[in-house]
Amino acid sequence: MAASGGEPGSVPSLGHEVIPMVNRLQDIFARVGDSPAAMELPQVAVVGSQSSGKSSVLEALVGRDFLPRGADICTRRPLLLQLVRTPEAAAGEYGEFRHLPGKKFYDFAEIRSEIQAETARGAGGNKGVSNKQIRLTIYSPNVLDITLLDLPGMTKVPVGDQPSDIEARIRTMILSYIRQPFCLILAVTPANSDLANSDALQIAGIADPDGNRTIGVITKLDIMDRGTDACKHLLGKVIPLRLGYVGVVNRSQQDIMLNRSIKDALASEETFFRTHPVYNGLADRCGIPRLAKKLNQILVQHIQKVLPELKSRISSKLLSVGKEHSSYGDLTESKSGQGALLLKILSKYSEAFASLVDGRNEERLTSELYGGARIQHIFQSIFVNHLEDGIDSDVASASDGSPNSGAIVVRSQANGFVTNQTLQELPLEAEAIKKGTV
Numbered sequence: 001m002a003a004s005g006g007e008p009g010s011v012p013s014l015g016h017e018v019i020p021m022v023n024r025l026q027d028i029f030a031r032v033g034d035s036p037a038a039m040e041l042p043q044v045a046v047v048g049s050q051s052s053g054k055s056s057v058l059e060a061l062v063g064r065d066f067l068p069r070g071a072d073i074c075t076r077r078p079l080l081l082q083l084v085r086t087p088e089a090a091a092g093e094y095g096e097f098r099h100l101p102g103k104k105f106y107d108f109a110e111i112r113s114e115i116q117a118e119t120a121r122g123a124g125g126n127k128g129v130s131n132k133q134i135r136l137t138i139y140s141p142n143v144l145d146i147t148l149l150d151l152p153g154m155t156k157v158p159v160g161d162q163p164s165d166i167e168a169r170i171r172t173m174i175l176s177y178i179r180q181p182f183c184l185i186l187a188v189t190p191a192n193s194d195l196a197n198s199d200a201l202q203i204a205g206i207a208d209p210d211g212n213r214t215i216g217v218i219t220k221l222d223i224m225d226r227g228t229d230a231c232k233h234l235l236g237k238v239i240p241l242r243l244g245y246v247g248v249v250n251r252s253q254q255d256i257m258l259n260r261s262i263k264d265a266l267a268s269e270e271t272f273f274r275t276h277p278v279y280n281g282l283a284d285r286c287g288i289p290r291l292a293k294k295l296n297q298i299l300v301q302h303i304q305k306v307l308p309e310l311k312s313r314i315s316s317k318l319l320s321v322g323k324e325h326s327s328y329g330d331l332t333e334s335k336s337g338q339g340a341l342l343l344k345i346l347s348k349y350s351e352a353f354a355s356l357v358d359g360r361n362e363e364r365l366t367s368e369l370y371g372g373a374r375i376q377h378i379f380q381s382i383f384v385n386h387l388e389d390g391i392d393s394d395v396a397s398a399s400d401g402s403p404n405s406g407a408i409v410v411r412s413q414a415n416g417f418v419t420n421q422t423l424q425e426l427p428l429e430a431e432a433i434k435k436g437t438v
Contacts, residue, residue, distance in 0.1 A: 018303045019145040019296075023082045023137070025314075026147075030098060030135065040182040041310070042303045043080075043147050044215075044295060047174055048188030049199040050153035053219030056250040057188060058150060060288040061295075063142050063262050064093065066108040067150075068116050076123045078177070079115065079150040080135045083143040093142070098135030111136070127160030131173050144296040148186070149177060154199045171203060178207040182306050184243075184298065185214040191221045191230050191247070201239055215298065216245035217291065221279070222272055223252075229278045234285045243298055246291040247279065 022042055029041075048054045055067045055074065062083065068074040094104045095111045099118060105111045115134060123130035129152055151174050158166040178185050185208055187200035195201075195218065204214045216239070218230050232238050234245045249269040251260060266288055273279045273286045284290065328345060332338060357372040 040180045042182045042306055043149050044184045044186050045149045045177045046186045047151055047200050050155045052188045052190050053250045054188045060262055061292050062138055064108045066111040075150055075152045076119050077130045078133045080133050081148045082137040083146045084139045085143055085145050086139045086141050088141045093140040095136055095138045127162050144292050146295050187214055188217045191218050191224045195233050211241040214241050215243045216241050218247045219250050221247045222249045231278050234282055247286045248288055
């Protein structure tokens with residue numbers, strides 16, 4: 001990657017401490033089955049419409065081709081991408097997946113294939129979308145410490161196995177992440193579209209109306225109409241953002257088909273901005289190296305800002321889990337001891353459930369029926385009354401008898417009809433019981 005490291009003692013050097021710490025917390029929560037989103041850990045969520053250039057930006061930050069590409073939606077599951085800067089003497093660049101612990105991928109084409117395979121395993125093979133994350137860590141001496149969450153691109157027309165409301169579902173998924181106050185938003189918008197009506201900036205504005213957590217990225221600056229530029233947008237004069245904007249140049253589809261390296265593309269980007277009559281005066285707002293450094297610095301500063309509150313919430317969580325842990329009694333490492341402890345816990349649960357059903361639960365109020373008494377009341381009063389009220393008319397309408405025929409012989413078909421109708425009405429009755437209307 002063309003992004004170089006920070007000077008000694010600068011903010012990026014601090015990122016080598018705090019960002020990996022947050023990465024470890026994310027791994028811990030994932031390992032114990034607790035969602036990192038539940039703890040609102042600091043991260044940078046990447047949002048944008050389909051084909052906005054998100055994948056090109058992420059690959060440029062890494063300096064390698066590793067993301068799936070295509071004409072249709074490619075990011076179908078959130079990809080948590082942790083970039084870890086390694087010493088120059090480290091043995092090459094490689095990636096590791098959370099779902100394949102211990103396996104190192106030195107071939108980035110294999111990383112792309114594994115992302116595609118894991119996406120298909122979680123979201124199906126026909127353009128379906130899932131909220132289950134894929135977690136990838138890339139170790140390289142050519143990156144800065146950054147944690148990015150690549151979210152599915154916003155689309156309007158369903159394809160493949162996608163439901164008709166795919167647009168609403170993706171927007172709901174994106175908002176579930178970016179509404180978290182600890183989440184920074186990287187809003188990616190192509191320059192050859194109407195920037196004032198950007199999908200990415202609009203959804204970011206919903207989650208961050210004051211623009212305090214949003215970084216704007218304007219891609220494809222080199223293919224804007226002749227005589228136009230994005231200078232006003234980069235300066236924040238159209239849609240102001242406190243964290244500002246960065247303009248970049250993406251590889252074209254032809255560049256990708258011709259296997260043009262990212263290194264060559266970054267060199268071409270640098271030449272474009274240096275020689276452009278407008279952008280050459282905005283060096284601090286243009287280029288992938290500038291974006292990488294900006295992301296690293298902003299993420300570090302953001303973590304420093306939220307660290308006291310994060311520490312407090314984690315301490316509270318540890319205290320709560322510690323109390324639950326203590327309630328299980330002394331734990332043992334032996335298999336037999338663990339089995340005995342599990343049996344004890346199950347026995348306690350069984351006894352508590354039996355007490356509830358028998359009406360012996362001292363913690364419950366006695367102002368209402370509960371447990372077994374409630375069940376008995378439902379069956380012997382409500383259910384029986386319901387049957388008595390409706391059985392005569394239902395049987396009469398389902399049988400061959402007439403009002404003047406005397407005794408009615410109920411056929412098996414009529415009996416089945418009445419039974420099925422009664423069973424279908426039970427959920428409605430149960431819902432009414434819950435609401436207290438019965």
